[in-house]
Amino acid sequence: MALKLYYDLMSQPSRSLYILLKYANCNFESKLLALRKGEHFGEEFTAINRLQKVPVIDHNGFVLTESVAIIKYLSRENLIPDSIYPKASKQAARVEEFLEWHHAGLRLHCAMFFRVKFLIPSIVGQPEEPKNIDGYLRRMEAALKEFDTKWLGRGNNFITGNTVTVADLFAACEVEQPKMAGYNPCEKFENINVWLKKVRDHFNPYYDEAHEVLNKIGKNKFKMASKV
Amino acid sequence: MALKLYYDLMSQPSRSLYILLKYANCNFESKLLALRKGEHFGEEFTAINRLQKVPVIDHNGFVLTESVAIIKYLSRENLIPDSIYPKASKQAARVEEFLEWHHAGLRLHCAMFFRVKFLIPSIVGQPEEPKNIDGYLRRMEAALKEFDTKWLGRGNNFITGNTVTVADLFAACEVEQPKMAGYNPCEKFENINVWLKKVRDHFNPYYDEAHEVLNKIGKNKFKMASKV
Incomplete structure (x- = not known):
């Protein structure tokens, strides 16, 4: 193939x-x-x-x-539609501006929290001490707040305007990650909450299919937390 | 204008x-x-x-x-020449592959070392304790090693082949940054040392012009270090 x-x-x-x-x-x-x-x-x-x-x-x-x-x-190579990755120069630039920002602006902090709170403890078999997680949580929440207010929260349905693009899909998959560590960004950030539902709807059924295992792990985390 | x-x-x-x-x-x-x-x-x-x-x-x-x-x-917008940012799909992809990698692969670690070793101490007026710098130094050296061996060190003059591109220019400007904190990557990583001279030569006199202040700060750092 x-x-x-x-x-x-x-x-x-x-x-x-x-x-x-x-x-x-x-x-x-x-x-x-x-x-x-x-x-x-x-x-x-x-x-x-x-x-x-x-x-x-x-x-x-x-x-x-x-x-x-x-x-x-x-x-x-024309393998994905222009509708979600525009070819017009200025529209493409807006999508790329977000994608470049997201590496250190959003992805890094959500990924590091996931790593310290969930991944490493899963490997070594014991939870990380809360004091070692605080800094990662603080930096992730600062990043989520910046995303919630400076990229979303500008009166549009999606990141670069009223049309969904690959920028939304990439951001959504990053924002989902900390759910596995028992942290749901939608509970604290309302713009993210509203926007994430729209992105999920747009890309379903594939969105839910790709997040099936993540959602199962996330649910278990919440069950465990409610037992404590 | x-x-x-x-x-x-x-x-x-x-x-x-x-x-x-x-x-x-x-x-x-x-x-x-x-x-x-x-x-x-x-x-x-x-x-x-x-x-x-x-x-x-x-x-x-x-x-x-x-x-x-x-x-x-x-x-x-045709404001920079194709020779340093190719328009051909596969060649462009090679340049972009590096540029995307460099955010968290190289830039993050050189910038964090610069920040902790030089920038914050300059602002607060006292040096950071060595034990707080160790982790940043270790992560920067791991990143520089990956850059030195997995991007350079493949038998080519430049990152994506034998032609200089914007990938080289972006990488070079990141690798220069820790010099202000008294750390010169060229002293430990031979592929970086050889490559950086070529990039500098290619983009001079503008390269040296842009790095004039950085080089002055770097020299003062080395003078201070040799007095200790």
């Missing part, structure tokens, strides 16, 4: 690309990796991506890493 | 854009901001960029933030 996607649905940008390709009705060969088993460190995958990260695509032998670079490439 | 650039040469992506526009012989109106005086938090600049960060461009009234989004836009 022409297009292969290497991914794990526990990875935020993997979910974004998976949902995007399904939504765009773009056929792809599914190359599922289990990060929890360290399959990305294996010899076979390292030969594909020396950086040992997902997602990765292989398009007729052209191997490309980095999710944002991948969607730009898929857009140029 | 058609194009305005808001920048401070103490900021890595500001230097990248400044050098790029000078190199491309692209006329722009210089809008210098002094971050050290907090001018980016002022009312006037906040009205231009609600995120209160440089660099920013204003192109005939179209205001755009985020340096990587800005160069993509400048490329589409």
Whole structure:
């Protein structure tokens, strides 16, 4: 098949690309990796991506890493619709402005909280001490607040205007991640709450499909928390 | 004038854009901001960029933030040459792959070390305790090693091949930053050392012009260190 996607649905940008390709009705060969088993460190995958990260695509032998670079490439190759990644220069610039901001502005902080609160404790088998989590929580909430007020909260339905774009999909998959660590951004940030429902609706049924395992883990977390 | 650039040469992506526009012989109106005086938090600049960060461009009234989004836009608008930002899909993808990686892969760690070792101590008037710097140094050196071996060190002169691109310019301006904190990546990483000279040569005299203040601060740091 022409297009292969290497991914794990526990990875935020993997979910974004998976949902995007399904939504765009773009056929792809599914190359599922289990990060929890360290399959990305294996010899076979390292030969594909020396950086040992997902997602990765292989398009007729052209191997490309980095999710944002991948969607730009898929857009140029006309594999995803202009409606969600506009080709007009200024409209594209608005989408890209958010995607570039999101690396250190949103993704970093949600991912670090998830890592310290959920991932590392899951691996070592004991919870992180609350005092070691405080700083990560504070930085994540500052990032969520900036996203909630300076990107959303400007009177539009979506990040760059009243049309949903890949910027919304990428942001949504990042905002979902801390749910696995028992933190739901929708409970504290109302613009995020309203917006996330619209993004989910737009990309369903693929959105829910990609978040199935995440949602199960998130629900268990809440059950455990309510037992304490 | 058609194009305005808001920048401070103490900021890595500001230097990248400044050098790029000078190199491309692209006329722009210089809008210098002094971050050290907090001018980016002022009312006037906040009205231009609600995120209160440089660099920013204003192109005939179209205001755009985020340096990587800005160069993509400048490329589409034919304001920078194809030779350093190729338009061919696969070649562009290779440049973008690096630029996306560099946010959390290189920039974050060099910038955090600079911040903790130099910037905050300069503001509060006393040096950070070494034990608080160790983690930042370790993470920066891991990032520099990955850059040195997995992006450089592949038998090419530059990051994406034997032609210099904006990827090299952006990386170079990030790698220069810790010099102000008394750490020169060229001393420990030989591929970076060889490559950085080539990038500097290619973009001179603009490269040295943009790094003049940084180099002065870096030299003072080394003098101070040798006196201890």
